[in-house]
């Protein structure tokens with residue numbers, strides 16, 4: 013059963029535990045009853061997703077996630093399926109022990125996992141090894157089991173969260189189950205939506221176990237899922253001045269393409285005017301490729317100043333370089349105090365010379381840039397993307413888009429949205445330049461930094477998904493420009 017209004021809310025593991033406790037303390041449920049509902053919900057999803065399944069194997073861990081598994085095995089057995097349970101050597105306790113007793117009364121096949129044994133044959137595997145209680149990397153014997161499950165051709169239903177994935181952060185401390193379907197119970201865990209989760213969860217379903225709406229009332233959620241949005245239609249009497257003037261700054265020797273893509277994306281994102289400040293050598297190519305861009309060759313700060321005075325919003329960084337030319341333009345641009353979007357070398361320069369932003373600012377780092385901005389390693393950043401995005405927003409006084417699968421948008425007050433659109437085809441050159449341009453265009457059209465970042469990330473990712481319908485491999489950044497325009501106008505073509 014779905015309660016749509018809770019679907020947008022994402023919770024930390026601690027918040028999910030508080031919800032579980034609330035169901036027990038305030039709704040008078042028992043933990044075992046919740047476990048029974050979780051098992052029944054997951055079994056229903058299994059039957060819906062794999063209607064042909066007659067033979068299942070359930071892998072049960074020692075905690076309540078394993079308890080869900082034993083009860084699901086019992087239900088499947090009662091329904092006439094062939095069921096095998098594979099359990100770990102750790103003894104279950106509490107409700108999980110009771111669930112195991114219930115399963116054992118069925119007298120059906122149960123065996124302990126031993127390395128070097130073969131996995132049971134089945135139509136579907138059920139992963140009930142670890143859920144929200146995962147507190148370290150699975151040790152060798154269990155890692156071996158997880159790898160065998162992943163290597164088999166049998167599709168996996170993960171209960172609550174794929175085992176090995178940290179439901180809080182989206183990070184896998186070791187190996188993790190690659191599920192075809194994950195049925196998450198009671199509340200959406202934030203870690204299932206970003207980072208390594210993207211390759212683990214498969215189809216993600218939330219089941220609220222038939223609990224009443226009061227359960228979620230006044231319970232704070234940590235983050236939200238991004239919803240599709242675009243600006244309202246233009247006024248009929250609009251003129252180009254109403255839609256703002258973006259100045260894109262970058263394109264050092266050999267990187268003219270980056271600033272061109274950024275400028276084009278600003279045009280497609282609806283900016284009224286887009287100027288480009290770049291190396292003189294890029295002018296001919298830019299004018300020929302996209303005459304709507306007003307390209308200016310600049311040697312240094314003086315020429316840039318005149319352009320800055322006319323601009324409403326700056327997009328600083330695509331192809332900027334970190335040499336003397338790029339640094340001088342960067343400094344002049346930031347000192348202008350104009351609202352801006354900072355990307356690529358704009359961010360690398362910021363890591364060298366940190367400052368906080370007073371005017372609306374959006375930073376769009378990928379994990380490598382984020383690591384430099386935080387003075388950490390990429391692994392540190394990815395260990396907890398939520399904490400990293402929030403730390404960046406606070407440190408720099410800006411809205412931050414932490415890119416990568418499940419992009420996060422964070423503001424200095426701790427607000428955080430997660431984007432679940434986008435695809436691996438977008439891991440290619442020029443995609444970031446487009447995002448910078450779109451966000452700048454939205455700022456220029458009057459959005460706050462928070463709204464421009466959220467809307468821009470959503471439009472960009474959804475445009476990527478539309479463009480990838482012809483295949484992810486070989487997707488070009490410029491393929492996104494046409495769908496970007498459609499989506500910016502609220503049009504989605506199938």
Ligand SMILES: NC(=O)C1=CN([C@@H]2O[C@H](COP(=O)(O)OP(=O)(O)OC[C@H]3O[C@@H](n4cnc5c(N)ncnc54)[C@H](O)[C@@H]3O)[C@@H](O)[C@H]2O)[C@@H](O)CC1
Pocket residue numbers: 032033043046047048050073074075076077078079080141142143144145146147148149150151154171172173197
């Ligand atoms: N508490 C509740 O009210 C409900 C809980 N439910 C289920 O319970 C799960 C949470 O249960 P638990 O908190 O018992 O936690 P888990 O079942 O996720 O795992 C906890 C157990 O695994 C061990 N463990 C964790 N990581 C390990 C590792 N890497 N290697 C070896 N052992 C490891 C822990 O020491 C502990 O014994 C949820 O994900 C959900 O599936 C559901 O039944 C619905 C209701």
Ligand SMILES: [K+]
Pocket residue numbers: 077139140141142143170171172173174175
């Ligand atoms: K699991």
